[in-house]
Amino acid sequence: ITYIKEEEKDDLFLLMEILFDQDKKSRENSAMRIDDIKFEKRYLRTRILRLCLLIEKLHINDASSPLVNIYNYLKKYTDPDLLKATIHTLSVLNYSYMLGEIEVLLTTGSELEQKSALDLISLFYEQRSLNILIEFLQDKITEESENIKTAATILYERDIFGNMTVSQIFKRLISSNKNIDIRGISILGIGKCGFDNDKLQCNF
Secondary structure, eight states: OOOOOGGGHHHHHHHHHHHTOOOHHHHHHHHHHHHHHHHHHHHHHHHHHHHHHHHHHHTOGGGHHHHHHHHHHHHHSOOHHHHHHHHHHHHHTTOHHHHHHHHHHHHHSOHHHHHHHHHHHTTOOSHHHHHHHHHHHHTTTTOOSHHHHHHHHHHHHSOOTTOHHHHHHHHHHHHHOOOHHHHHHHHHHHHHHTOHHHHHHTOO
């Protein structure tokens, strides 16, 4: 071990004490306590996962603040399953803090992170999430990726009637993107926006 974080030094010291304890009975008792702690952690973990599902189904908005605290803790001490469940629940609750995190992933994340962010943003319905999708597509109009197809699909599934900005995005995708699926979604999107002149232009 070449480096130990400051917050991990106490735990390492306790571990070393157990490992070098000359008293066999004492070592056995310590091992039993460790097993008990592990069991409690597994029990707590299971409870949090079940609570996340319950909060989602009942849409308990008052649970958002405690969940954010759990989320921030899990960013530091990662448990992939708990982190995923917490993020998903906060997204289902349309918690604005989570939308900010998703926006960062869409802006600076890898292709895989952007895919995850798009899966989550599809759970939101507020205007800000629509604006984030629009900005994401504006910078990638010619990109023929699955993420662009997903973003265009989410945009199409939103309430976009009478939205001129969204209509312009779809028109740009039709004129500049060579992916047939993306163009097809965009044509449907223009129809859903409801501007008669745009519908006539797409009648080809």
